[in-house]
Amino acid sequence: REAMWLLCVLAAVLAWGFIWVWDSSERMKSWEQGRLLGAESRTLLVIAHPDDEAMFFAPTVLGLARLRHRVYLLCFSAGNYYNQGETRKKELLQSCDVLGIPPSSVMIIDNRDFPDDPGVQWDTEHVASVLLQHIEVNGINLKDRANSRL
Secondary structure (H helix, E strand, C coil): CHHHHHHHHHHHHHHHHHHHHHHHHHHHHHHHHHHHHHHCCEEEEEECCCCHHHHHHHHHHHHHHHCCCEEEEEECCCCCCCCCHHHHHHHHHHHHHHHCCCHHHEEECCCCCCCCCCCCCCCHHHHHHHHHHHHHHCCCCCCCHHHHCC
């Protein structure tokens, strides 16, 4: 009876050890593949106004930076609802700097077509047109690289 119990414990420990080693190996492979893919990947973050990058996307941006993605940011308004657009633009650029997005990769649209006003609905066709133009200019690839290499 004791021998059977000892055998079960030994089998459980061996199984746990095997799973732990296999899981570590898979995580390492996944991290390496992500790093290799990231070196050639360009990611576009699209936000409505300054501070969205920090409030909603900071962990994602930091993770992409760790994987060596080139992150671009497109902000559709200057955040001028309280006439603080210039201050909000500077804050956005400072935030992006902390997140690892260089100023050359940040585009802030300061256009009356996209006011920072909760009472105004932006023209979706115009938003799509500006977005597509930004994607083309910066060479953002819309194809999912991870799934295309499986």
